[in-house]
Amino acid sequence: SLIVLLAVVAGCGGEQPASEPLRPQFSSIFRNVIKPNCAIPGCHVGTMPESQLNMENADFTYQQLVGKPSTFMPDWQLVHPGDAGRSYIIQKLTGGTIVGERMPSGKPPLPDTVIVIIREWIDSGALQN
Numbered sequence: 001s002l003i004v005l006l007a008v009v010a011g012c013g014g015e016q017p018a019s020e021p022l023r024p025q026f027s028s029i030f031r032n033v034i035k036p037n038c039a040i041p042g043c044h045v046g047t048m049p050e051s052q053l054n055m056e057n058a059d060f061t062y063q064q065l066v067g068k069p070s071t072f073m074p075d076w077q078l079v080h081p082g083d084a085g086r087s088y089i090i091q092k093l094t095g096g097t098i099v100g101e102r103m104p105s106g107k108p109p110l111p112d113t114v115i116v117i118i119r120e121w122i123d124s125g126a127l128q129n
Helices: 002-010 026-037 058-065 088-094 112-123
Strands: none
Touching: 026 058, 026 112, 088 112
């Protein structure tokens, strides 16, 4: 029916429903943080993504991030499983002095509550869950 169609179309925005809280799991972080904040035009999508990291697909994003060295700081892994403090992505999200511009670029910083959940996922082993 038209009402069902309108309800589906209305739900096709970039925002997630409030009924799905962010959890320290990759699938939740991808849907609620990466997709709406990183996998957007001018950032980590397309044929020439920032830092050569294309984040349009969850599986590919995980493979590019976890255990992989940073292009800019090869001694640091983008996501260092079990150690958020040594993860380049946490430095970028918190505006660490060693990494330059804070992400997400051109948007307000992520709330501390979101960064805490990302840290928890990394510290718990950064599983592809």
